[in-house]
Amino acid sequence: MKRILLVEDELEIAELERDYLEINDMEVVIERNGAKGLERALGDDFDLIILDIMLPDMSGFDICRSIRAEKEVPILLVSARKEDIDKVRGLGLGADDYITKPFSPSELVARVKAHLARYERLVKSNKGTQNELLEVRNLTLDLDGRKAFLEDQEIIFTTKEFDLLIFLAKRPNRVWNKEQLFEQIWGMQAAGDVSTVVVHIRKIREKLESHGADAEMIETIWGAGYRFNL
Structure with a gap:
């Protein structure tokens, strides 16, 4: 229980x-x-x-x-x-x-x-013995250890920020709208409230850019959604 x-x-x-x-x-x-x-x-x-x-x-x-x-x-x-x-x-x-x-x-x-x-x-x-790594551009994501590195700098993300970043990084060059991302990451239909997606994207970008990442790594496609660019 x-x-x-x-x-x-x-x-x-x-x-x-x-x-x-x-x-x-x-x-x-x-x-x-x-x-x-x-x-x-x-x-x-x-x-x-x-x-x-x-x-x-x-x-x-x-x-x-x-x-x-x-x-x-x-x-x-x-x-x-x-x-x-x-x-x-x-x-x-x-x-x-x-x-x-x-x-x-x-x-x-x-x-x-x-x-x-x-x-x-x-x-x-996280119970596996060997960590799975996802390397995209100069970003390395330790999927099991829940850690992110840009070059040799570790970037600290919250649980949902990391989940959202992984989801986008695993599916690059595709546009996802806010409702789709909310359903995928939060596990429920958006029901009209997708502001939490906007907030999380903004925080992810701020952290990436503060460590020197390309500002267009996660791009806003106006009227459509967001795209992770390779």
Whole structure:
């Protein structure tokens, strides 16, 4: 049974989300305080963390940053704030997804299942004894070790940034639209919200270019999508 940590200060919302997750055979631990939620996240083992951004005692962004510095557990940020800047900030801190309120409990369950399944496949793929390398131009991707190198410089990517970069690098010279990338990387249909793809592409580009990569390695094809160029 998968263990979920739910950090949410509004009890009614927390209990509703817990009920839907438990119906789907998940064990849910609720923390309504940010500091206690962070302590629980770092001190216990969970398969996924659902983290509200607007907590009374500390910012969910700060909690996310602290968790990501210690663990690779999937993190889903939840907030009533719909501004793109909040999504950019949250995903930039290493969150795997950003869900805006109000949302249906069934959508939450679907996203949780998708992230759990993807993380489980990732863990299994890392059990091999010999790392698989993908070399494209002057970029080397260690698919098993989850590391990226440009020349001899290592570039640190978040889980979803690395997944997206691998997907594009394995399929060069083809244009993928935002909806296709969202479905491939996040494991669900975009349902009209593809801004997370835009944010991740932007962060990948910034990191590549800061290490000297060609600005057109990942090219925007206006009105169509993105292409990884050989």
